[in-house]
Structures are given as structure tokens and as C-alpha cells.
Amino acid sequence: MKEIKQVIIIRTDLGMSTGKKCAQACHASISASNIVRRRNVALWKNWLHSGQKKIILKVKSLEELGVIQENLKRETIESALINDAGLTQLSPGTTTALGIGPIESDKIDKITGELKLL
Numbered sequence: 001m002k003e004i005k006q007v008i009i010i011r012t013d014l015g016m017s018t019g020k021k022c023a024q025a026c027h028a029s030i031s032a033s034n035i036v037r038r039r040n041v042a043l044w045k046n047w048l049h050s051g052q053k054k055i056i057l058k059v060k061s062l063e064e065l066g067v068i069q070e071n072l073k074r075e076t077i078e079s080a081l082i083n084d085a086g087l088t089q090l091s092p093g094t095t096t097a098l099g100i101g102p103i104e105s106d107k108i109d110k111i112t113g114e115l116k117l118l
Helices: 018-039 041-048 062-074 105-112
Strands: 004-011 054-059 079-083 095-104
Touching: 004 018, 004 041, 004 062, 004 105, 018 041, 018 079, 018 095, 041 095, 054 062, 062 079, 062 095, 062 105, 095 105
Parallel strands: 004 054
Antiparallel strands: 004 095, 079 095
16 A cells, blocks of 8 residues: 655744644644545545654745645645634734645655655
8 A cells, every 4th residue: 555644834934833833734634634534535544544644844935835735736636725813823814834635645745845844
């Protein structure tokens, strides 16, 4: 069986606290996972029962995140863009994170393989 993982990308240009980054990563993980669960339950179950591998990466800008999202759309890879509610550190609607997959590692590595770990 191919390796399956979820990739979560966090913006580092917003000055979010560590706790805020963690919360946004959780939103991205759950949101993307739910999309995959509804659209490809077999893939989701394989990921769920193989340790739920997650990789947290970083980008330096909204523009960089947008390029990644466009590449995901072109490859028809499920993702969830997270916009903050604005209740604590950020203005309402600020884009903070992107959750991708779970998806086969070789498919997502082509798009996110050059990004640095958070």
C-alpha cells in the first residue's frame, strides 16, 4: 500500500502565536480530512488506520499559499483553506492555513516537497 499523509501549511507572515498556529493547523486538518472522508472514504480509512500521518509546513505569504492552492486544483487534490473568525489575534477572514488530503505522499510531494517544515 502506498504511503498516505496529510499536509498542513501555515502562514508565518501573520505573527501568530504558537498556540494560534496550532489551532489553525487543527482547523485545517479536520476540515481537509472531512472533505476526503466524504469524497473518498476508502482512502480516508486507509489513512485513519495507518497512523494519520501529518506534515506541517510553512509559507511566508498569502500569495505563496495561493500558488499552492492553484496547483492542488489543477491536480484535483482535495484541500481546505482556513480563514480565521477574528475572535483573538487576527482580523476576521484572514487566511491562515491550508489543509491538504489525506492523499498519497507521491502526489502531494510534487507540489509541497520544496517547502520547509514549520
